[in-house]
Amino acid sequence: MTYTVGHYLAERLTQIGLKHHFAVAGDYNLVLLDQLIEQGGTKQIYDCNELNCSFAAEGYARANGAAAAVITFSVGAISAMNGLGGAYAENLPILVISGAPNSNDHGSGHVLHHTIGTTEYSYQMEMAKHVTCAAESITSAETAPAKIDHVIRTMLREKKPAYLEIACNISAAPCVRPGPVSSLHAHPRPDEASLKAALDESLGFLTKANKVAILVGTKLRAAEALKETIELADKLGCPVTVMAAAKSYFPETHPGFRGVYWGDVSSPGAQEIIEGADAVICLAPVWNDYSSGGWKSIVRGEKVLEVDPDRVTVNGKTFDGFRLKEFVKALTEKAPKKSAALTGAYKPVMLPKADPAKPLSNDEMTRQINELVDGNTTLFAETGDSWFNAVRMHLPEGAKVETEMQWGHIGWSVPSMFGNATASPERKHVLMVGDGSFQLTAQEVAQMVRYELPVIIFLVNNHGYVIEIAIHDGPYNYIQNWDYAALMQCFNQGVPGEESGKYGLGLHATTGAELAEAIAKAKKNTRGPTLIECKLDRTDCTKTLVEWGKAVAAANSRKPQSV
Numbered sequence: 001m002t003y004t005v006g007h008y009l010a011e012r013l014t015q016i017g018l019k020h021h022f023a024v025a026g027d028y029n030l031v032l033l034d035q036l037i038e039q040g041g042t043k044q045i046y047d048c049n050e051l052n053c054s055f056a057a058e059g060y061a062r063a064n065g066a067a068a069a070v071i072t073f074s075v076g077a078i079s080a081m082n083g084l085g086g087a088y089a090e091n092l093p094i095l096v097i098s099g100a101p102n103s104n105d106h107g108s109g110h111v112l113h114h115t116i117g118t119t120e121y122s123y124q125m126e127m128a129k130h131v132t133c134a135a136e137s138i139t140s141a142e143t144a145p146a147k148i149d150h151v152i153r154t155m156l157r158e159k160k161p162a163y164l165e166i167a168c169n170i171s172a173a174p175c176v177r178p179g180p181v182s183s184l185h186a187h188p189r190p191d192e193a194s195l196k197a198a199l200d201e202s203l204g205f206l207t208k209a210n211k212v213a214i215l216v217g218t219k220l221r222a223a224e225a226l227k228e229t230i231e232l233a234d235k236l237g238c239p240v241t242v243m244a245a246a247k248s249y250f251p252e253t254h255p256g257f258r259g260v261y262w263g264d265v266s267s268p269g270a271q272e273i274i275e276g277a278d279a280v281i282c283l284a285p286v287w288n289d290y291s292s293g294g295w296k297s298i299v300r301g302e303k304v305l306e307v308d309p310d311r312v313t314v315n316g317k318t319f320d321g322f323r324l325k326e327f328v329k330a331l332t333e334k335a336p337k338k339s340a341a342l343t344g345a346y347k348p349v350m351l352p353k354a355d356p357a358k359p360l361s362n363d364e365m366t367r368q369i370n371e372l373v374d375g376n377t378t379l380f381a382e383t384g385d386s387w388f389n390a391v392r393m394h395l396p397e398g399a400k401v402e403t404e405m406q407w408g409h410i411g412w413s414v415p416s417m418f419g420n421a422t423a424s425p426e427r428k429h430v431l432m433v434g435d436g437s438f439q440l441t442a443q444e445v446a447q448m449v450r451y452e453l454p455v456i457i458f459l460v461n462n463h464g465y466v467i468e469i470a471i472h473d474g475p476y477n478y479i480q481n482w483d484y485a486a487l488m489q490c491f492n493q494g495v496p497g498e499e500s501g502k503y504g505l506g507l508h509a510t511t512g513a514e515l516a517e518a519i520a521k522a523k524k525n526t527r528g529p530t531l532i533e534c535k536l537d538r539t540d541c542t543k544t545l546v547e548w549g550k551a552v553a554a555a556n557s558r559k560p561q562s563v
């Protein structure tokens, strides 16, 4: 068998740990898809469309560390741009690979199908450059290895997405074989002088402080320093809070854990700890309009030691030339004990059990889902009140929560959980998604039926865009109602001649008792997804959503600066 450009790509994807890659066929990528299958190493998983394909890769990367999606030129790739944007915003290394026009067409004056009808095809590459850390176009086998290695090495180092387009007549062209994968993982060595200076300045800052606290931020997982953060918290003995988008990045059973800090909508006691501290160690925070509650709560300034993925800022000075992980390890070695602010025990908000015969409430639904979440569960929470329901849950050790609070593309959670469940079949997967979001990517549940993923989907049918209603209401926030549970009947048609793909289960829950019964059935459905449609009153949402929504609306309505 001739070793080809497509084989090279497949071997590199396998070497970096991808057991699967996602794909949607298109005539520009069919030969490439054949090469990837022929080389093996990563199994080809199909999606209903390229938006879902790119989000499935994003979800796979959340569990696996990296991922790949293969789509066709222009009509496919431009849909997948949304997944690239989301992966960029959420710091996830996915590689989107687009089939591309025959290398002979460039400069030929040919107008090609699936393009915008001009004779220039570089517009896609130009678009991709804005939402990736590396982007390359392969039009010859000779240059393919360097370009493939460049985009993979860069995405792994930067924890950002990358883009590759391969001319359709080059995928099966003969190619040299790759060397060791270690060259793709190389990181620059830390600058010791800067690391020491940052450490000395930070120790001086902490030694003077009495009430020290840690705030775990959004980018800490991408900085690969979750374990190191626990070690720092153990050494300091101080309270630890997490930002909403970092929920589950720090174990909630840890003696120092004190809830979620989200300004005025923080967990009880968390706001006082952070805003009352005289030294806050902020680890990889992202302060956007959502996380700061409409710019009202940003933790920054002279009381803050801010540790970003590649920079430390403290006492009005800034230091770089090393990674967050290296700095946190060095700080832990010399950090003083600072347990003065750790008073009392953490008291999570435990929701009371409702009367099972009463109409299902948001609190009762959240209470039962929280009970379902164990140490081996990955809980996906979609944009909407699902965010606030996940944030208020109390997690057992090992539980993970996945959100997309920076990009916030409604519907992201369905394909992303599909990808995540594909990457981590040993874990349980639970999704909370509103009816509005679900309508954007609902068809990907059919792929969960096809691949027999035993995930549980809580479809929160509160009849509209409740998060938008909380921010700013209008007729545009009300949607066509579906019989969401009945979709499973539609998706269960299976693959002709095959036994698989027929085990989706759709259930309705209008009371606490019906929900409990549905969850019991879902736990027994091991050969496919279970969608439980939870009927809630539109006004029944968390108070934190309403309060936060008002703050975001106020931020959106700021008057233009008068010149």
Ligand SMILES: Cc1ncc(Cn2nnc(CCOP(=O)(O)OP(=O)(O)O)c2C)c(N)n1
Pocket (backbone or CB within 6 Å): 382, 383, 384, 385, 386, 408, 409, 410, 433, 434, 435, 436, 437, 438, 460, 462, 464, 465, 466, 467, 468
């Ligand atoms: C692709 C995309 N288009 C529009 C929006 C704006 N948006 N954000 N949240 C929503 C509504 C979410 O409604 P649901 O999923 O029903 O969730 P709830 O808020 O819990 O009712 C919209 C329409 C968005 N965030 N992403």
